Amino acid sequence: HDGCLYLYKSEAQFRAADAENGLRERHGVAMERLDRADIQGMEPNLAPLYHKGVLFRDAYVFSSPRQLAFALAEAVISGGGEIVRGEVSAIEPRDNSICLRVAGRQILADHAVVAAGAHSRKLTASIGDRVLLDTERGYHVLFPQAGNLLSRPVCYPEHGFYMVPMADGLRAAGTVELGGLAAPLNPKRTAMIRDGVKMLLPPAGRGSDEWLGFRPSMPDSLPVIGSSRHLPRVTYAFGHGHLGLTLSALTGYLVSQLVAGQPPAVDLAPLRPDRF
Ligand SMILES: Cc1cc2nc3c(=O)[nH]c(=O)nc-3n(C[C@H](O)[C@H](O)[C@H](O)COP(=O)(O)OP(=O)(O)OC[C@H]3O[C@@H](n4cnc5c(N)ncnc54)[C@H](O)[C@@H]3O)c2cc1C
Known part of the structure; x- marks a missing residue:
């Protein structure tokens, strides 16, 4: 400090x-x-x-972003979560859920969040959403x-x-x-x-x-935080450019509000995935 x-x-x-x-x-x-x-x-x-x-x-300054990532992973596990290592190759709709194909498994979920950084474009394209991410x-x-x-x-x-x-x-x-x-x-x-x-x-x-x-x-230096146009059960959270660590906690908070169906604490209209 x-x-x-x-x-x-x-x-x-x-x-x-x-x-x-x-x-x-x-x-x-x-x-x-x-x-x-x-x-x-x-x-x-x-x-x-x-x-x-x-x-x-x-x-x-964070003296070790690596330790921060480990601490967050431990928090997920101690909260009852599971970490599956592997590349998500597809995100597909099912009747009342979302299916993720990862590491030879199919994981069914009520909701999925795409937060794959600069690689997110491949996943949004597989869903049919076009985002101008570079x-x-x-x-x-x-x-x-x-x-x-x-x-x-x-x-x-x-x-x-x-x-x-x-x-x-x-x-x-x-x-x-x-x-x-x-x-x-x-x-x-x-x-x-x-x-x-x-x-x-x-x-x-x-x-x-x-x-x-x-x-x-993104071209306007603002992140993408919002629902997929094609699959409302999928939320996007990427495109934070130079400030992804700085904005990570706030982004996590806003995503949790979207997934829970609550009104977000910040107006997310400027961040919508289909703004370009
Ligand atoms: C040199 C440099 C300095 C920086 N300095 C700062 C700074 O001081 N402060 C700051 O706030 N930001 C900084 N940033 C920016 C920050 O690193 C990024 O904004 C941030 O990492 C983006 O976070 P993210 O979680 O969206 O993406 P990432 O950190 O890229 O994480 C995405 C993850 O998704 C995984 N993934 C991708 N595709 C798939 C898939 N199909 N299936 C499963 N997993 C997948 C990737 O392996 C990766 O682990 C800096 C960046 C650079 C390059």
Whole structure:
């Protein structure tokens, strides 16, 4: 809970960010504007390439999304749920239920939720719903020995990635690549992240693990949360782009309301699956 730092290398960059930071401020996002000395005091290991910065005081970071996923899985099991590993190959209507074909089994349910991220399009198409879902690919490089060099996530918007201290080291993550689901990891992207970290946080070293992830993205940057037009017993929840972890709990809450037939706490009209 130590906030998140955005850094700018010049007065021109800092001023250019005013419009979006002003918008955040009008929506109640707490922020503190910082000068060079403030930044150096907060993050002494950064190369002093910054001119000014903004601290988003209320931002927080999950030190391990993996542990979060395990904790959620354990909660499902201790609540009486079952986790079936395998790819759902089809979702089919039955008289008064939905049938999922997965791992050689057929699972019958009153209701199904499609939350397969960027892969959801294949499943919606099998049901007959067309959604304009694509993927914004993103990358990370892990620096296992550098987890203690920063006290909070740091981002230079100019470079397009964040440096985040996490349980397993420092993760430098970001960039956007429109390249679909099939193409392999593009090493030019991870080299760009490595070079950026070398310049901005020299003691971080070379880094090891490289990762390519698929942000599930819609043309208007809003997720899809709503019922299938063809099968009302199927609810869609995908397309959260850059903010899928941030919005996961709220999405789960809204989906639970839809499945229970309750009015959702948020107007879901802008998120309907057939808006394009
Ligand atoms: C580099 C990078 C940095 C990011 N940083 C942040 C961040 O700081 N904060 C934030 O909020 N978000 C961040 N995101 C975005 C976030 O990761 C995504 O928005 C989020 O993972 C989407 O969640 P999801 O559950 O919809 O999809 P996913 O996380 O992709 O999960 C979908 C799951 O469905 C499974 N699946 C797919 N098809 C099938 C099938 N047919 N049958 C069974 N299972 C299937 C997949 O295997 C996968 O496990 C980042 C993304 C990237 C790439």
